[in-house]
Amino acid sequence: RASADTGRVSDPAAEQDETGPGSRTRTVASPHVDSGARAVRPEPRRRRPRPAREETGARPQPGDVLHADFRYQIVRRLGRGGFGSVYMARCLDAGEPGAPPAHVAIKVLGSSRDPRAASALKRELAALLAIEDDRIPKVYDWSLDGENAFVAMQYFAAGSLADAWPFLDHRDEQQVWRLITDLLQALSAAHRAGILHLDLKPSNVLLDGDGGFVLTDFGVSQAARMSKGLLHQGKVAVGLGTHGYRAPEQDKLSLKDFDLRTDLWGVGATAWALYTGIDLNKRQEVLRRAEDGYVYGLPLLSDVAISCPPPLEEVVMSLLFIDPDRRPGGASQVLAQVRAIASGFGLDSQTVASARRSATDPTQVQAVIDAIVDPLWSSISKAPGFDRYFAKYEDGEVLASHVDGGFHTFLLLSGTVEVVRNDAVVDVEDREGAMLCAISTLTGAPRELTLRARGTVWTCVFNEAELEQLITCNSSVAVRMLRQLAKRVASGPPRHGSAAD
Template sequence: MTTNDRPAVINDRYEMSRRIGRGGMADVFLGRDRLLDRQVAIKVLYPEFAVDPNFVERFRREAQAAANLSHPNIVNVYDWGRHAGTYFIAMEYVEGRTLADILRSFKRVTPKQAAEIATEVSAALAFAHEAGLVHRDIKPANILIGSNGQVKVADFGIARAMNSPTESNLTQAGAVMGTATYFSPEQAQGAQPDPRSDLYSLGIVMYEMVGGQPPFTGENPVSIAYKQVHDQPQPLNQLATDVPRAYEAIVAKLLAKDPQVRYTSAGALRDDLRRFRNGEQVLALAAAAGAARA
C-alpha cells in the first residue's frame, strides 16, 4: 500500500510510488506504466469525493476532455478508470518544475522569459478553445516547465465543454470555481467563463512573473474577488523598472475588466507575444496609443 492506503498497483498496470502533488480534488503520484514501460503521473481522486457521484462525473469529464487534447503544450492524458473504489487518471509525467515553484524560488523572471512562457501557454489555450474547452483555472501551479524548457498546461480538471447540455446539471449556475487570485471579474461575479476568462487569468500570471506578485491580494477569496471586479492593478512599471512598454500594454489588455476589450482569442494573444519577442510593434501598444489620442 502507498500513502493514505491507496493501492500500490492499479489494474495490474500502473505502479504508484511517491506523491508528487496535491490538487483540489485529487492526489498526484509518480508511477510506471508496466505495459508500455514508461513513467506516468497518476491522479487519484480523494476518497471523500469518490463516493460523490457529482465529483466522480466531473473527474470522468476531466479525463475525457483532456484525452481529446493532443498538443505539445498540453499534458497528455493516457488512461482513466476505477480500481477498488478509487478513480484515477494516468497522464504524461513532465520532469521539471511548476511555474509556481520557480516563482517561489526566484520571485520573478525577465520579461523575455515571461513572454516565452506566455506564448506557449497561449498556444495551448488557442488549441483547447478551438476544441470548445475553457480551462477555468490558469495559474502558475498549472503551468509546467519541463527540464528541456518546454511549457505544458496541466489540469483541465474544471474545464467545461462549452454549450454542453449536461453542464447545468454538474455545476450550479453562478458557482465560483478556480483560484480567486487568478479569477476573471466575470468568474468572481459567478458568471460562466468563456475563452476570454482564461486570457484574463493568463494576464494575472504575466503580471506576477515580471512584477514578483499578483496584482490583487487579500485576506480571503471574497476580498480578492471584489478587487478583481472593482480595483485597478498597480502599474507594472512601479514593481519592475525594466519592463518594456509593449509588455505592459499586452498585460493591460489582458486585464481589462470588460472581456470585449481583451484579445479576441488566445491565438491573437500568441501572435502579439511573438511580435514582442521579435522586436516588432505589438497591437496592444498601438491600440493603447490610439485610445489615448481619442
C-alpha cells in the same frame, strides 16, 4: 491523448452533470511514435485479470499497484487536492507495444462515492482527450472503475511553476514571454476544442525541463459558449478558479458570463505574478475593482517593476482589463501579436480593424442599418449595442492583410471587397451578409490573403470571442455559415485561399 498533472493539484469546485469520455477505443501515445504523432489502437485484450479490491476508500500507498490497460506501481505522492491526489508511478509494462514510458503521473480519485470528485475526474479526462497539443500533457491510460479511479498521464519531473516559485528569477523578461507564448498555445488548442480551462494559476503550470511550460489540471474546465449554445445558462454550485488568479466575471458564478477572454485573464495574471514575484493568492490586496474606478484588475507592471519593457507591459495589461470586452478576442489573436513583437514588427494597443469601430458616425451607421435588405441581418443589426461592431472603409483601404496577424471576421453589409493574393485580385465579394475570414478567426489558421475595399465598404467586425457570441446567440447565423461552407465543398474542389478562408 490529453493532459497530465504532476504538480500541486487545485481544488476543482465546479459541479455539473457529466458523462464519461466515451468509447474505450482510444488514441494512445506510443514510445515508437514521434512525440508530435499518435498511434491509434483498439481496446487491447487484458493480459491478466484485475485483482479483487476491497472498497475501503484508503488512498494508494507507495508500492501499491493500480491496473488499467497497463500496471502502475505507486512511488510517491506529488500533491493533493480536494478531490484526490497525484502520484509519481512506475509503469510495470513499459517497453511493451503501446505502453506508457517508465515514469508516469497518476491522478487518483479521493473517493468514488463523492459525485463531485467523480465528476471532476471525468470532466478532466473528457476535456483532455479532446485536445491535442504539446503544451498540454499526454494521457496514456485510465480506469474509472473500482474504488481508486485514476488517470495515467505524462510525468514532468521539474514540477509546477508554484513549486519552483522561490527559486525563479522573477524579472527574467524572456521567461515571461515564454510563459505567455506556451500558455496561449495551450489555450488556443483547448478553445478550438470548445473547452475553457477557467483555473490558470502557477500550480497548474508545469515546467517541461527545457525552459518551457505546460498547462495542466482541467478539473474545473467547462464547455465554451460555442459548445453550450443557449441550452446551459445555469449557475455553478461554487465559484470556479482560484481567487487572485480568476477573472472578475468568474465571481458572478454564471456560466453565460464566461468565454474565451476569461482564460486570457488567467494568462495575464500568471504572467504578471511571475514578473513581479507577487503570488496573487497570498497578496490579494493588490487586486483592483471596477467599483473603485479602476480599468485594470492589477497595477501596471511598470508601477511595480519600473524597468519593465513597454511591449511586455502592453501585452500583459491587455489581458487584465476588468471589462472582458476590452480584452483581446482570443488566444490566437494574442499569440499572433506576441510573435509579431518577436519578429520586430512591434504592437499597437488596438488592431486597425477594432480601432475602426470607434471612429464611425452614428448617423451613417443608422443609414446602413435601414438599408439592409436581408431580414436576418436587418433584425440582428437593430439589437441594442450591435452598432458598436460597425466599421467603414474607403476605396483602396485594406480590411485585413495576410501580414497583420489579426484574427477578425468581417460581415459585409454594403459595397465590394477585393480578395488579393500577390498583388493580384483573385476574387470579388459583394453579397450582403457574406462572412469574410470566419475560418481563420475560429481556427487560428494564418490568413493567406488580403481584403481590400473597392469603393466605400461597410462591415461589422468581430474578434474570436465576439464571433462565438454572435453564433451562439443567433442559431440562424450558425446554420447559414454551415450551409455556405457545405455549398463550397459540394460545388467542387475547395477554393483554397478564397474570401471565406
